[in-house]
Amino acid sequence: MNTGIAPGFYEKHSPGIRIWHWIFFVLLTASMTSVLLASTLFRTRNNMAMVRDQLQQHKLTVDQNQARAVAHAFNDKLWDLHTWIGYLIATFLLGRFILEIFQPEDEKLGYKIKKAMGFGLMSAEQKREQMHYARVKWGYIIFYALIFVMAVTGLGLAFEEVPLFKGLHGTIKQVHSFTQYLIYGFVFFHLAGVVAADAGRYPGLVSGMIHGKKRF
Numbered sequence: 259m260n261t262g263i264a265p266g267f268y269e270k271h272s273p274g275i276r277i278w279h280w281i282f283f284v285l286l287t288a289s290m291t292s293v294l295l296a297s298t299l300f301r302t303r304n305n306m307a308m309v310r311d312q313l314q315q316h317k318l319t320v321d322q323n324q325a326r327a328v329a330h331a332f333n334d335k336l337w338d339l340h341t342w343i344g345y346l347i348a349t350f351l352l353g354r355f356i357l358e359i360f361q362p363e364d365e366k367l368g369y370k371i372k373k374a375m376g377f378g379l380m381s382a383e384q385k386r387e388q389m390h391y392a393r394v395k396w397g398y399i400i401f402y403a404l405i406f407v408m409a410v411t412g413l414g415l416a417f418e419e420v421p422l423f424k425g426l427h428g429t430i431k432q433v434h435s436f437t438q439y440l441i442y443g444f445v446f447f448h449l450a451g452v453v454a455a456d457a458g459r460y461p462g463l464v465s466g467m468i469h470g471k472k473r474f
Contacts, residue, residue, distance in 0.1 A: 271467055272365055274357050279467055282350050289343045290442065296336035305329035341416050348409035354402065371395045394451075401444050408437045 271279075298304070309325040320328075363369055371392060411434035414423040423430060456463040 270365065272361060275361070275365070276467055278350065278354060278357060282347070282354075285343055285347050285350060286441075286445065289340060289347060290445075292336050292340040292343060293438065296333055296340065300333050300336050302326060302330045302333045305332065341412070344409065344412040344416065347405065348413060351402070351405055351409055367395060367398060371399075397444070397448075401441070401448075404437055404441050404444065408434065408441060411437065 306322065306325045306329045309328045310320060310322075313320055313325075358366060358368075411430045414426070414430040415434060417423055418427050452463060
């Protein structure tokens with residue numbers, strides 16, 4: 259479909275980028291879900307009373323520390339899962355950098371940004387469209403930077419016994435926790451923006467990331 263302005267969002271996506279995109283989407287969703295469950299439904303403090311009540315129904319009496327140990331075991335399993343997902347996210351982030359190196363020149367992110375900034379003899383409307391396109395691409399770079407920070411600090415928490423990380427545990431944890439909210443915000447606005455664009459001015463935007471064909 260030709261918008262008559264700047265059809266930059268109708269891009270061709272290589273199989274490698276499409277596969278990476280959807281697997282990374284699943285991993286990021288799984289990571290956020292594990293955090294949500296560990297922080298709410300399976301939070302240790304929230305389940306201690308339930309553990310004691312259930313055991314009492316079977317005529318078993320435990321104290322608060324014992325109930326906490328049982329409830330904490332389930333919470334630990336979720337955080338362990340979150341850690342393993344984090345390893346995969348870090349691996350796929352590295353894979354994205356490698357993919358960028360081997361992408362065709364016109365499909366590289368840097369090329370697309372440079373092209374978007376080359377306004378030339380455009381109308382005011384075309385310039386606005388192209389600026390929007392450039393902001394979206396810069397948004398991806400910021401997102402990758404946030405994921406990089408999240409991955410590095412996550413590894414720092416996973417290997418907290420390493421002397422380099424041990425002394426910085428508190429700072430690493432704070433940065434990791436803060437960065438997650440920035441990523442949540444990006445994911446929310448990204449999904450909302452893509453859905454709005456696909457339903458509005460750019461129909462077929464989502465399907466383009468599935469079949470990889472460029473639309474005109």
